[in-house]
Amino acid sequence: MKLHWQILIGLALAVPAGLLAGTDAGLFGVTFHQAFDFVGTLFLNALLMLVVPLVLASIINAMAGIGSSGALGRLGGKTLLYYLATSLFAILVGLMLVNLIEPGTLDGRPAGEVMGLQAEVDSPVVAQLEGRGAGEVAEIFLRMIPTNVVDAAAQGQLLGLIFFSLLFGFFMTRIDSPYRETLTNFWQAVFDVMMRMTDLVLRFAPLGVFALVARVMAETGLAAFGPLALFFVTVVLALAIHFLITLPLVMYFVGRVNPWRQYRAMAPALLTAFSTSSSAATLPLTLECVQKNAGVSQRTSGFVLPLGATVNMDGTALYECVAVLFIAQAYGLDLSLGTQLLVVVIALVTSIGVAGIPAAGLVAIAIILAAVGLPLEGIALILAVDRLLDMFRTAVNVFGDSCGAVVIARREGEEGILQNGSDAASGSRQV
Ligand code: ASP
Numbered sequence: 226m227k228l229h230w231q232i233l234i235g236l237a238l239a240v241p242a243g244l245l246a247g248t249d250a251g252l253f254g255v256t257f258h259q260a261f262d263f264v265g266t267l268f269l270n271a272l273l274m275l276v277v278p279l280v281l282a283s284i285i286n287a288m289a290g291i292g293s294s295g296a297l298g299r300l301g302g303k304t305l306l307y308y309l310a311t312s313l314f315a316i317l318v319g320l321m322l323v324n325l326i327e328p329g330t331l332d333g334r335p336a337g338e339v340m341g342l343q344a345e346v347d348s349p350v351v352a353q354l355e356g357r358g359a360g361e362v363a364e365i366f367l368r369m370i371p372t373n374v375v376d377a378a379a380q381g382q383l384l385g386l387i388f389f390s391l392l393f394g395f396f397m398t399r400i401d402s403p404y405r406e407t408l409t410n411f412w413q414a415v416f417d418v419m420m421r422m423t424d425l426v427l428r429f430a431p432l433g434v435f436a437l438v439a440r441v442m443a444e445t446g447l448a449a450f451g452p453l454a455l456f457f458v459t460v461v462l463a464l465a466i467h468f469l470i471t472l473p474l475v476m477y478f479v480g481r482v483n484p485w486r487q488y489r490a491m492a493p494a495l496l497t498a499f500s501t502s503s504s505a506a507t508l509p510l511t512l513e514c515v516q517k518n519a520g521v522s523q524r525t526s527g528f529v530l531p532l533g534a535t536v537n538m539d540g541t542a543l544y545e546c547v548a549v550l551f552i553a554q555a556y557g558l559d560l561s562l563g564t565q566l567l568v569v570v571i572a573l574v575t576s577i578g579v580a581g582i583p584a585a586g587l588v589a590i591a592i593i594l595a596a597v598g599l600p601l602e603g604i605a606l607i608l609a610v611d612r613l614l615d616m617f618r619t620a621v622n623v624f625g626d627s628c629g630a631v632v633i634a635r636r637e638g639e640e641g642i643l644q645n646g647s648d649a650a651s652g653s654r655q656v
Contacts, residue, residue: 228430229492235435236496242435242649243442265500268433271426272497272506275419277378279400279509280531281390282416287527288394289409297395303636304529308537309631312576314471315625316569319463320550324460328359328455329554337555339450340606358523362571362592365578366629383505383535384580390531416523423509430497430510437500438616445612453610456551463543464621472539472628480632486643490518491627498623502615504534504581507623515630520642522636525634533626534581540618541586542576548586549593552603564597583615 246257291297328335371377371385378386397408450457473484488495495512501507508531515526549568553560560568575589587604595603632643 228427229496231431232434232493232496235431236438236500237610238440239435239438239500243439244446246439246443247446249366249445258440258443260436261436261443262435265433265440268426268429268436269501269503269506271429271433272501272509273381273503275422275426275509276381276383276417276505279419279423279512280383280386281378281393282412282419283512283527284387284390284531285394285397285412286409286416287524289398289412290522290524291528292398294395300525300528300633300637303633304532304629306481307633308533309573311472311475311625311629312537312539312542312573313618315463315467315539315621318466318471318631319460319547320565320569322459322463322466323547323550323554326455326459327377327554329461329551329556331452331455335555335557336452336456336551337557337603337606340555344554362574362578365575368578381505381580383531384578387531387535400587402444402513411538416527419509420513423513424636427493427510427513430493434496434500441616442610443613445609450610453607456547456607457610459551460544460547461617463547464540464617467539467543468621468624472625476628476632480628480635482631482635482643487519487624487628487631490514490643491624494623494627496621499616499620502583502612502619504538504619504622504626506581507619508534508581511623511627515575515593515627519627519631520644521630521634522639525637526630526640529630529633534623536577537626537629538576538579538581538586538618538622540621541579541589542572543621544614544618545572545576545585545589548590548607549597549599552594552606553599555606556599556603558599560597567597568593583619584611584620586615587611 238649243261246261248258250254250257251259258595261580288297291300331339365384368377368382369384369388371382371389374385374389377389394412397412398405400408473487476482476484476487491511491514494507496512497510498504498507504511511534512526512530515521515530528584546568549572550560550565571593572589575592579585579589590604590607594603631642
């Protein structure tokens with residue numbers, strides 16, 4: 226059975242298993258929730274273990290393949306243009322839907338009144354976000370250049386690691402022989418080993434996905450929805466439009482490829498993104514699927530994907546915008562068009578700085594709330610469904626990155642991408 230079917234079955238079983246188990250049921254003194262947590266965390270740890278060496282090796286190799294600074298400028302320009310344009314599309318779809326559906330108004334009353342705004346104001350999550358403000362946006366850019374690259378890697382700050390790798394790869398091609406060849410071979414070898422390790426971890430994906438989703442289901446249940454159901458539907462609908470309409474259109478018209486094949490090629494990575502809620506943890510699988518199933522070269526995918534996992538978050542950007550407008554509506558506040566456009570711009574900028582880890586989007590929402598003068602406590606309103614929505618938006622984040630790799634590879638003149646059943650670039654086995 227193909228791996229993505231196995232993962233899908235794991236996911237389908239996880240929903241009833243988690244809902245039935247809840248947090249209390251168990252056997253021999255161990256709750257099912259603890260068992261899900263244990264297995265899921267093992268899987269997540271195994272994925273995260275691969276990320277730092279993989280980011281280093283894939284970017285350094287890609288830079289070696291890109292070679293000249295002219296080619297780098299061209300590829301970098303196309304990548305940034307794609308990232309900005311698709312994130313902006315995503316935000317605008319979110320903006321439109323949240324204004325149309327108005328999930329923050331229930332029966333003509335602000336949802337905050339219905340829900341009792343004080344409900345979760347004392348939540349530790351809100352306390353943690355206290356004091357986050359617009360100044361934080363500058364921090365994001367400061368972190369791009371790390372003072373200590375080992376520390377950045379240890380903290381999982383991929384932006385700093387990426388910057389270092391870009392420079393390292395760039396200058397690696399400019400040193401003399403035989404050192405240049407030695408380093409090039411070394412990093413290629415590291416990359417190949419990491420991909421083999423990814424293969425191994427991938428085999429456990431059905432079990433890992435089952436455990437992670439069952440854990441979330443056991444914790445969240447379905448009772449949390451209540452007045453948030455409409456907010457949930459608005460976010461999922463907007464994400465679906467981006468996932469099923471906008472990105473496929475970009476693939477078709479800009480990349481000239483059959484978008485349907487991209488869903489098949491990316492299925493294992495998308496399901497893993499969904500269950501881990503972390504684009505960074507999914508990166509090894511994203512690279513594997515884009516190279517082996519879609520047939521994109523290492524040169525393009527090694528550059529576009531690690532960067533994308535960190536800075537290109539279409540789903541998160543869209544979510545930030547919908548969440549902030551929902552909170553405004555829930556407080557009964559009408560945001561002017563100018564303020565709404567400000568929300569769009571800050572959502573775009575902060576989505577660049579949001580880390581690819583679970584719930585990172587909440588920090589960005591706190592920043593936007595502070596910037597447009599809305600109360601931070603508003604975040605408490607959306608906490609109950611944030612964990613579930615994180616799964617959907619992360620899958621969209623990863624899909625956006627993978628479509629970027631395909632479109633940019635095509636614009637760079639690569640052939641044999643998303644051919645029927647082909648794994649053109651590497652000639653290796655599909656996953
Ligand atoms: N969990 C998301 C990701 O890793 C980030 C977020 O929106 O919280 O892509």
